[in-house]
Amino acid sequence: MMTRIVEKVTVLVEPVINDIGYELLGIEYISSYSKNILRLYIDSVKGISVNDCELASKQVSSILDVESLIDCRYDLEVSSPGIARPLFKVKHYQRFLGYDVKLRLVRALDGQRKFKGTILSIREKDNIIELATELKTVELDFNMIEKANLVAIF
Numbered sequence: 001m002m003t004r005i006v007e008k009v010t011v012l013v014e015p016v017i018n019d020i021g022y023e024l025l026g027i028e029y030i031s032s033y034s035k036n037i038l039r040l041y042i043d044s045v046k047g048i049s050v051n052d053c054e055l056a057s058k059q060v061s062s063i064l065d066v067e068s069l070i071d072c073r074y075d076l077e078v079s080s081p082g083i084a085r086p087l088f089k090v091k092h093y094q095r096f097l098g099y100d101v102k103l104r105l106v107r108a109l110d111g112q113r114k115f116k117g118t119i120l121s122i123r124e125k126d127n128i129i130e131l132a133t134e135l136k137t138v139e140l141d142f143n144m145i146e147k148a149n150l151v152a153i154f
Contacts, residue, residue, distance in 0.1 A: 005038075005069065005070060006027045006029050008069050009027055009038065009064070009070075012063060012064070012069065013027075013060050016059050016060060017040070017059075017060070021044060022043065022048070022052065022056060023042065023043045024040065024041070025041040025042065025043050025086065025088055025089075025092070026040075026041050026086060026088030026089070027039065027041070028086075029074075035074075036070075036072055036075070037074060037075050037077060038070065038074050038077070039077040039078075040056070040060065040076075040077070040078045040079070041079055041081050041088075042079070042080065043081055048079075048080035052080075053078040053079060053080065054078075056078045057077075060078065061076055064076065083150075083152040084151070084152045085150045086147070086149050087150065088148075090122060090127075093122050093142075093148075094122050094124075096119060096150060097120075097121070097122070098118060099118065099151075100116065100117065100119075101116070101118075101119055101148055101149065101150055101151060102115070102116045102149050103115045103131070103147070104145075104147045105140070105144045105145060105146055106143075106144050106145070106146045109140070109144065115131060115133055115138065116133065117131040117132050117133035117134070117138070118131065119131060120132050120137065127141055127142045127143060128140065128142070129145075
């Protein structure tokens, strides 16, 4: 269900985000017993300020209120990608070839769900990311990735 919500919201809000001059990096919908959060990550070549997030939030909020895609209470958050930038699309991984990432898979691969390593290559036709971990090189299917973030460098 969460995937369908994210897909429907993406189709609805991406053109709006683009029209006001930002790129929609991706959307997370987090549902828990106490709180539901719809989080949008936006970016632009100039970076993202609090004012940018506020503008995008107002635009998206009014559309979501009219369309009623989510049938429960939720908090809308609009965020910049930050230093631990989330990766959602193949083009995001391609942009950060050679960078370190943390990945969590939908289900375990050889008994492991979490991986940390360097992005070595992207095979878009096979839908595969090649990751160099401390122990070995692994090939992961993009469809298996639940969450991915760049490793922040300080």
